[in-house]
Amino acid sequence: xxxxxxxxxxxxxxxxxxxxxxxxxxxxxxxxxxxxxxxxxxxxxxxxxxxxxxxxxxxxxxxxxxxxxxxxxxxxxxxxxxxxxxxxxxxxxxxxxxxxxxxxxxxxxxxxxxxxxxxxxxxxxxxxxxxxxxxxxxxxxxxxxxxxxxxxxxxxxxxxxxx
Numbered sequence: 001x002x003x004x005x006x007x008x009x010x011x012x013x014x015x016x017x018x019x020x021x022x023x024x025x026x027x028x029x030x031x032x033x034x035x036x037x038x039x040x041x042x043x044x045x046x047x048x049x050x051x052x053x054x055x056x057x058x059x060x061x062x063x064x065x066x067x068x069x070x071x072x073x074x075x076x077x078x079x080x081x082x083x084x085x086x087x088x089x090x091x092x093x094x095x096x097x098x099x100x101x102x103x104x105x106x107x108x109x110x111x112x113x114x115x116x117x118x119x120x121x122x123x124x125x126x127x128x129x130x131x132x133x134x135x136x137x138x139x140x141x142x143x144x145x146x147x148x149x150x151x152x153x154x155x156x157x158x159x160x161x162x163x
Contacts, residue, residue: 003028004088009081013131016085017139021078029084033075036087040067082135089124096120 006026009015043064052060074083100113 003032003084007081007084010085013134014139016081016131016135020139025080029080032084033071033080036071037068037075040064040071043067082131085131086128089127093117093120093124 003026004010006028044061047057047060047064071083071087074080096113097117100111100117103110103113
């Protein structure tokens with residue numbers, strides 16, 4: 001969350017798409033993305049070492065590969081601003097879910113955390129959907145610099161936007 005407070009695009013959502021491609025990244029943002037990618041790539045062999053049941057492997061692989069694809073996609077396609085804005089609320093909701101599970105395991109009567117989690121989960125998904133549509137549908141779709149240019153880091157084409 002401290003990364004978000006240091007970035008100006010949290011108070012001005014138009015900065016998510018203005019001046020795209022966003023090729024310059026602060027060190028802490030780059031470090032955050034590299035750590036995230038490393039964590040989710042490390043989760044793949046961890047499935048073997050944790051001796052996950054065979055019926056759970058497909059679900060866990062799907063979950064892990066989706067994280068890797070989206071985080072790496074945001075990093076490589078210079079959409080790190082949007083990715084950061086979408087990851088932080090998602091992770092905060094996940095944190096609340098795991099804290100609720102800990103409280104539930106300590107005392108089965110403490111289930112109010114799950115109610116709060118369910119409410120915040122829906123709100124975080126609505127935020128994700130709203131910001132994605134605003135960024136891709138209105139911001140990047142109307143940008144002057146349309147097209148694919150790997151040298152400039154510009155990936156503002158329809159196939160990337162639908163990703």
